[in-house]
Amino acid sequence: MFTKILIANRGEIACRVAATARRMGIKTVAVYSEADANARHVAVCDEAVLIGPAAAKESYLRADKIIEVALATGAQAIHPGYGFLSENSEFAEACARHDIAFIGPPASAIEAMGSKSAAKSLMEKAHVPLVPGYHGDNQDPDFLQAEADRIGYPVLLKASAGGGGKGMRVIESSKDFKDGLASCKREAINSFGDDKVLAEKYLQRPRHIEIQVFADTHGNCVYLFERDCSVQRRHQKVLEEAPAPGMTAERRAAMGEAAVAAAKAVGYVGAGTVEFIANQDGSFYFMEMNTRLQVEHPVTEMITGTDLVEWQLRVAAGEKLPLQQSELQIHGHAIEARVYAENPEKGFLPSIGTLRHLRTPEAVSFTLGGAAEPAAFRIDSGVREGDTISPFYDPMIAKMIVWGKDRQEALARMAQALAQYQIVGLHSNIGFLSRLVTGQAFSGADLDTGLIERNQASLFPALQPATLGTLACAAVALLRSEQSSGSDPWQSSHGWRMNSQLRRNLEWTEEQQAHSVSVTYLAQGWRIRSAQQEVEVRLVQASGNDIVLALGEQTVRATVVRDGEFFHVFSQGQHSVLQYQDALAHAGETEAEGGRLTAPMPGKIVAVLVKSQQEVKKGDALLIMEAMKMEHTISAPHDGVIDEVLYAVGDQVSEGAQLLAFAQ
Known part of the structure; x- marks a missing residue:
């Protein structure tokens, strides 16, 4: 077995690999970019070496620098994680040339399966069913459009060297083909250095x-x-689970045996994933093979009681598989949710910022029937409170994985875990995940790749006004902060006044909704009134940001985190954000100048689709930005005439930067 390995990755997967290595007594070497100097994966490894600037192509994608570090530190093997160099056959070959074990498949297997086109040709020869499509080398736009017309719309374009949802476009009609192809190729070349694409029939209501x-x-x-x-x-995947709901033993065996046959056909070694697209009737088609560990591998570990990273290390060291097929069994049910820094209500736009408050559920293990069971809850993360989510890498914050003796118990545990997860400092998808897990479609196992689109109304409901209880929590937190600051004796919590009671009006906004709260100071608390509702409030207990309030005869527990003028109220699984409108603080402010369009995130301009004096309609595409390895189209917020375009293709822009101006 190895005594020292280098982990050529970052974030949660680097931390995950380091944890298994530590348990096995193997020392670890981390590599990091300038942006990751204080990252968690740097802290958890035994050694850490700087390899370059923030941009991945100058750091985590520099195979030569990584091998140089491995040789200098005496690492006997390199674990590539996923993404970056994990499916780069040239990197695997370079490791072999320097007598460094590559913890993954041989370069020949990566090369055979690394191209979606080549992989499909290989599977076709092996009589594995394929989705109708074109997987050849001819990349002429007119030819590809003719092939798409032949296949029939909708058509799915995919980067041949791609993965993770990047370089993929669903084309609904022939007239949209050329624009979609150009965008797909741009994203493919930026993400994988190869703009070759394949086209295939886009199946309706398929399962992955x-x-x-x-x-x-x-x-x-x-x-x-x-x-x-x-x-x-x-x-890109949001939720993953194992085993698949509704899977029969016969179908499981057929798909499993087909996957093993595919792996053997290319002389595969190590961990790999064979992906199928399945119709609701049970028929299935080969999509691709990922020649690496998958993001969602923990659900497999939970139902099989295995550590797949340990398996990777043992196999790379020349050992036999720890278990044979007859020894593997499914035990219980596991679900994984990916927690991202993004805003689901704005098209899942990535969110940049600092994790100023981060509270996660604690991992739970238990014993059932006298035998040790898997952990009921596990979290894999590469960040800590105070860390920054930057625009340079994937916006994943963590993976939450739960196990239950059946799917119903796993669903309940996931809902409970999400209700306990708290983030302040940037947008996250936690609320969206909660609605997804508890929604009728997912909980009822009515699954297909269009589930989110089919359930827009329930997954993206209109904002409900803050309850009196939520407003009371924010108000009490404000009053406590004023008291602790000691800056104004007139705001003392007991509110004593000669021959009268102190009454204050607190103004809050919640997105576009305004809330006026009247607070009357009492001897043992306050009387709070809002929207024709009134209740007497008493502070029962307080510890840091956690408070317990008595609202009449009701008890409310909440965590209230103040972030400037914003008060984040976490209570009963809900997260409300209230902005305090301090009249003095906002004195003299005027409304922002109209006619502006600003960048919703930091990024690079990759396409400018309009010019000065051009008329546009609401919803028209104006510019395309690239951030976090994905393209984002900036659309016109209203009808108008473009006065000036302020940035050109290739320009880097910061969040909030004015991109263009409309004529007034």
Whole structure:
């Protein structure tokens, strides 16, 4: 077994690999970019070496620098994690040339499966069913459009060297093909250095089911059952679970055996995933093979009682697989939710910022029937409170994984865990995940890749006005902060006044909704009134940001975090954000100048679609920005005439920067 390995990655997967290595007594070397100097993965490894600037192409994608560090530190093997260099056959070959073990498949297997086109050709020869499409080398736009017309719309364009949802576009009609192809190729070349695409029929209401395979150098190959990854946004997975709901034993065996056959056909070694797209009738088609560990591997670990990273290390060191197919069994049900720094209400736009407050549920383990069971809850994360989510890398904050003896129990535990997760400092998808997990479609296992689009109304409900209880929590938190500051004796919490009671009006806004709260100071608390509702409030207990209030005969527990003029109220699984309108603080302010369009995030301009004096309609595409390895289209907020475009293709812009001006 190795005594020291280098982890050529960052974030939660680097921390995840380091945890298993530490348990096995293996020392670890981290590499990091300038942007990650204080990152968690740097802290958890035994050694850490700077390899370059923030941009991935100058750091985490520099194979030469990473191998140089491995040689200098005496690392005997390199674990690539996922993304970055994990599926780069040239990197695997370079490791072999320098006598460094690559903890992954041989370069030949990566090359065979790394191209979606080549992989589909290989599967076609092996008589594995394929989705109708074009997977050849001809990349002439007119030819590809003719092929798409032949296949029939909607058509899915995919980067041949791609993954993770990048370089993918659904084309609804022939007239949209050329624009979609150009965008797909731009994203593909930026993400993978290869703009080759393939086209295939876009199936209606398909499920995304993948099989975990594992092979060693002794000729053994097994499948560790399936994962259902159907719930996706922007072709990226949001929820994953194992086993797949509704899977029959016969279908599981057929898909598992097909996946093993695919792995053996390319001389596969290590962890891999064979992905299938499945119709509701049970038929399935080969999509691709990912020649690495998957983001969602923890759900497989939970239902099989295995550590797949340990398996990777043992296989890379030349050992046999720890278990054979007959020894593998499914135990219980596991679900994973990906927590992202993004704003679901704004098209899942990535969010940049600092995690000023971060509270997560604690991992729970238990014993059932006298035998040790998997952990009921697990969190894999690469960030801590105070860390910054930057525009340079994927916006994932953490993965939350729960286990239950059946799917119903796993669903209940996931809902409970999400209700306990608190983030302040940037937007997150936690509220969206909660609605998704408890919604009728997912909880009822009515699964397909269009689940989110089909359930827009329930997943993106209109904002409900803050309750009196929520407003009371924010008001009490404000009063406590004023008292603790000691800056104004007239704001003392007891509110004593000669021959009268102190009464104050507090003004709050919640997005576009205004709330006026009247607070009357009492001897033992306050009387709070809002929107024709009134209640007497008493502070029962307080510890840091956590408070317990008595609202009449009701008891409310909440965490209230103040972030400038914003008060974040976490209570009963809900997260409300109230902005305090301090009249003195806002004195003299005027409304922002009209006719402006600003950048919703930091990024790079990759396309300018309009010019000065051009008339546009609401919803027209104006510019395309690239941030966090994804393209984002900036659309016209209203009808108008473009006065001036302020940035050109290739320009970097900061969040809030004015991109263009409309004629007044």
